Amino acid sequence: MNKSRLEAFSDGVLAIIITIMVLELKVPHGSSLSALKPLVPVFMSYLLSFVYVGIYWNNHHHMMQMVKKVNGKVLWANLHLLFWLSLFPFATAWMGENHYDTWPVVIYGCIMLMAATAYFILESTLKKLHGPDSEFANTFGTSLKDTVSCLLYVIAIGGSFISSWIGIVCYILVAIIWFIPERRVEKKIA
Amino acid sequence: MNKSRLEAFSDGVLAIIITIMVLELKVPHGSSLSALKPLVPVFMSYLLSFVYVGIYWNNHHHMMQMVKKVNGKVLWANLHLLFWLSLFPFATAWMGENHYDTWPVVIYGCIMLMAATAYFILESTLKKLHGPDSEFANTFGTSLKDTVSCLLYVIAIGGSFISSWIGIVCYILVAIIWFIPERRVEKKIA
Amino acid sequence: MNKSRLEAFSDGVLAIIITIMVLELKVPHGSSLSALKPLVPVFMSYLLSFVYVGIYWNNHHHMMQMVKKVNGKVLWANLHLLFWLSLFPFATAWMGENHYDTWPVVIYGCIMLMAATAYFILESTLKKLHGPDSEFANTFGTSLKDTVSCLLYVIAIGGSFISSWIGIVCYILVAIIWFIPERRVEKKIA
Amino acid sequence: MNKSRLEAFSDGVLAIIITIMVLELKVPHGSSLSALKPLVPVFMSYLLSFVYVGIYWNNHHHMMQMVKKVNGKVLWANLHLLFWLSLFPFATAWMGENHYDTWPVVIYGCIMLMAATAYFILESTLKKLHGPDSEFANTFGTSLKDTVSCLLYVIAIGGSFISSWIGIVCYILVAIIWFIPERRVEKKIA
Numbered sequence: 033m034n035k036s037r038l039e040a041f042s043d044g045v046l047a048i049i050i051t052i053m054v055l056e057l058k059v060p061h062g063s064s065l066s067a068l069k070p071l072v073p074v075f076m077s078y079l080l081s082f083v084y085v086g087i088y089w090n091n092h093h094h095m096m097q098m099v100k101k102v103n104g105k106v107l108w109a110n111l112h113l114l115f116w117l118s119l120f121p122f123a124t125a126w127m128g129e130n131h132y133d134t135w136p137v138v139i140y141g142c143i144m145l146m147a148a149t150a151y152f153i154l155e156s157t158l159k160k161l162h163g164p165d166s167e168f169a170n171t172f173g174t175s176l177k178d179t180v181s182c183l184l185y186v187i188a189i190g191g192s193f194i195s196s197w198i199g200i201v202c203y204i205l206v207a208i209i210w211f212i213p214e215r216r217v218e219k220k221i222a
Numbered sequence: 223m224n225k226s227r228l229e230a231f232s233d234g235v236l237a238i239i240i241t242i243m244v245l246e247l248k249v250p251h252g253s254s255l256s257a258l259k260p261l262v263p264v265f266m267s268y269l270l271s272f273v274y275v276g277i278y279w280n281n282h283h284h285m286m287q288m289v290k291k292v293n294g295k296v297l298w299a300n301l302h303l304l305f306w307l308s309l310f311p312f313a314t315a316w317m318g319e320n321h322y323d324t325w326p327v328v329i330y331g332c333i334m335l336m337a338a339t340a341y342f343i344l345e346s347t348l349k350k351l352h353g354p355d356s357e358f359a360n361t362f363g364t365s366l367k368d369t370v371s372c373l374l375y376v377i378a379i380g381g382s383f384i385s386s387w388i389g390i391v392c393y394i395l396v397a398i399i400w401f402i403p404e405r406r407v408e409k410k411i412a
Numbered sequence: 413m414n415k416s417r418l419e420a421f422s423d424g425v426l427a428i429i430i431t432i433m434v435l436e437l438k439v440p441h442g443s444s445l446s447a448l449k450p451l452v453p454v455f456m457s458y459l460l461s462f463v464y465v466g467i468y469w470n471n472h473h474h475m476m477q478m479v480k481k482v483n484g485k486v487l488w489a490n491l492h493l494l495f496w497l498s499l500f501p502f503a504t505a506w507m508g509e510n511h512y513d514t515w516p517v518v519i520y521g522c523i524m525l526m527a528a529t530a531y532f533i534l535e536s537t538l539k540k541l542h543g544p545d546s547e548f549a550n551t552f553g554t555s556l557k558d559t560v561s562c563l564l565y566v567i568a569i570g571g572s573f574i575s576s577w578i579g580i581v582c583y584i585l586v587a588i589i590w591f592i593p594e595r596r597v598e599k600k601i602a
Numbered sequence: 603m604n605k606s607r608l609e610a611f612s613d614g615v616l617a618i619i620i621t622i623m624v625l626e627l628k629v630p631h632g633s634s635l636s637a638l639k640p641l642v643p644v645f646m647s648y649l650l651s652f653v654y655v656g657i658y659w660n661n662h663h664h665m666m667q668m669v670k671k672v673n674g675k676v677l678w679a680n681l682h683l684l685f686w687l688s689l690f691p692f693a694t695a696w697m698g699e700n701h702y703d704t705w706p707v708v709i710y711g712c713i714m715l716m717a718a719t720a721y722f723i724l725e726s727t728l729k730k731l732h733g734p735d736s737e738f739a740n741t742f743g744t745s746l747k748d749t750v751s752c753l754l755y756v757i758a759i760g761g762s763f764i765s766s767w768i769g770i771v772c773y774i775l776v777a778i779i780w781f782i783p784e785r786r787v788e789k790k791i792a
Contacts, residue, residue, distance in 0.1 A: 034287065037283055039610075040229075041237055044234055046611070048241040048614070054622075059626070059699060060696070063703035063706050065705050089611060096607075097604060119247075126249050126250070135258075136253050224477060227473055230419075234426075238431040297470050301462075301466040305462055308430065309437075311434065312439060324443070414667060417663055420613050421616070424614055424616075428621040429621060436629070484660065491659075499624065513633035515634060515635050515637075516633050519638075
């Protein structure tokens with residue numbers, strides 16, 4: 033089975049998610065600079081989520097490069113990932129419009145955690161398909177990054193009940209540790 | 223004639239349909255957890271339709287892999303399918319926002335039935351083009367799944383006038399029986 | 413220069429145009445069948461425009477198959493076509509929501525005429541690039557269809573000031589004469 | 603690493619940006635020609651931004667043709683460009699709906715300047731990756747166009763505080779000087 037349509041479909045969905053999020057930046061009625069002020073928190077949450085979608089796209093891109101074959105299970109594992117990513121615009125807007133209130137920050141973290149889990153399931157499904165001795169399984173071994181980011185999400189979700197800032201700092205930290213591209217793959221390919 | 227643009231265009235439309243549906247999850251004004259409560263039925267109908275679009279994408283993907291050629295009739299049969307799929311966001315939102323009232327559930331079923339019919343027409347058009355002895359025609363023979371799901375749609379449409387739950391249960395059943403990928407194709411390709 | 417990105421970009425824009433049009437089918441508040449009644453004219457104009465976008469996509473698909481090379485002028489001629497097509501959702505919604513009143517029907521026709529002109533310019537630019545003796549220039553000679561549909565648009569625009577029905581009938585006629593795929597190309601390719 | 607997905611993703615985002623901008627042309631309630639009058643400034647800003655996105659797509663297309671390889675840095679430089687481009691619909695709508703008032707025109711210019719900077723960073727990243735003696739580095743040398751358009755953006759941003767017209771004229775000038783395709787590349791390829 034061919035992986036190119038899976039890539040094309042994922043690219044399409046991710047491209048739309050990224051662009052739909054910007055629709056939450058509602059055009060203000062006034063034309064003064066101060067009319068933009070209420071948009072600042074919405075803009076910040078847009079920026080954060082844009083980086084997240086960028087990270088997912090980059091990692092998906094890297095991972096798919098090593099993929100030799102796909103099957104029905106992989107298609108569904110990929111759709112499962114896209115489902116959680118499709119909830120980003122909602123979570124982003126809710127968080128931004130409510131000035132990073134407790135529950136919106138918690139829900140944002142839950143959706144992030146679910147997306148990370150879905151990504152992990154996709155990786156595992158691909159590993160199983162390619163076999164334990166494949167180049168794919170060797171490249172995408174147990175990653176410290178995965179563990180740390182999941183831990184950070186859990187801290188974010190719990191900590192937000194004390195202060196939303198704990199959650200936000202955790203989300204920024206996760207973005208930073210993933211910002212660095214998958215050098216493992218680049219080395220293999222080079 | 224080349225099938226790759228037909229695939230690319232269908233991928234594009236399906237990716238947008240899936241992402242447009244999520245726009246119906248309107249961001250609530252409050253920031254409490256209870257503010258999400260009215261969204262639960264809308265979310266459930268989103269989830270159901272997401273699975274449906276996923277099924278259509280998967281089956282379309284499987285079918286197109288066996289396709290050797292396309293012609294003008296195939297292009298239109300495909301557009302006809304996309305037309306009915308493009309009505310999913312409307313039907314999904316109407317059903318979710320009205321808490322699964324009779325008519326929205328009935329109309330949802332009608333659109334599902336039309337999409338299934340359109341898919342059947344596309345399959346038949348491709349079969350005719352490839353000839354009765356082609357690998358394509360042999361792979362996509364008469365399927366029990368097609369018959370059962372059409373029957374379930376009809377029961378759903380009729381039964382919804384007694385209780386919406388009959389409709390909803392039928393829609394979930396159809397989703398379940400199609401969730402299993404087309405093993406026929408995977409075998410052939412493997 | 414490579415034509416595949418031009419195709420991919422056009423497919424993307426057309427896929428989004430087709431799906432954005434459906435957003436004008438605003439989800440009604442009531443759940444009775446009569447709540448759908450005010451949507452009927454909007455739905456009819458959606459159906460008409462869906463067929464039009466389908467025709468443009470089909471013809472674009474057919475034309476690009478014969479294309480051997482593209483240059484900067486072709487890219488802009490193609491963007492010019494996409495510009496007019498991008499106004500379809502607006503014209504479609506305005507016409508549908510105003511129950512086919514005079515001016516909306518006239519403006520719809522003007523945008524259709526501009527799109528047809530843009531398509532003609534794209535074809536001519538491609539013909540010039542491929543040379544008068546190329547297979548491309550031979551396949552896409554002077555077409556009766558082009559002339560008739562432009563004439564019908566002009567009749568539609570003028571006639572709508574007498575009765576909107578003249579316009580609507582003309583638009584349906586144009587859709588019918590273009591529905592038949594470009595047999596010229598299919599023969600050449602076969 | 604493969605450049606085709608980077609192209610596909612960029613095409614997707616640009617296609618959606620272009621089409622989302624048109625959504626700001628809100629369908630008027632009346633059906634008279636005068637109901638369209640308040641849309642004229644919105645339409646003009648849509649037209650301007652459409653040309654800008656077209657220019658970016660064309661230049662991106664030209665640049666990517668010379669690209670032999672991409673790495674993680676290029677993916678992020680490209681996402682950075684897409685981020686600023688994703689703010690075009692917002693800036694366009696704000697400017698159009700406020701009849702080219704000072705601040706909207708200034709912000710529009712700032713976003714244009716940031717997008718131009720992001721494009722420059724992407725070009726530099728690609729140059730560095732391909733090496734100083736590569737065909738890529740030779741083709742995309744120091745360009746007068748880049749300098750002039752950046753200068754014009756700065757004049758536009760400053761001048762808008764005197765009169766918005768200075769800004770608008772500058773934006774139109776930039777569009778005109780970039781409208782001419784990258785002959786450098788076309789020569790190389792031919």
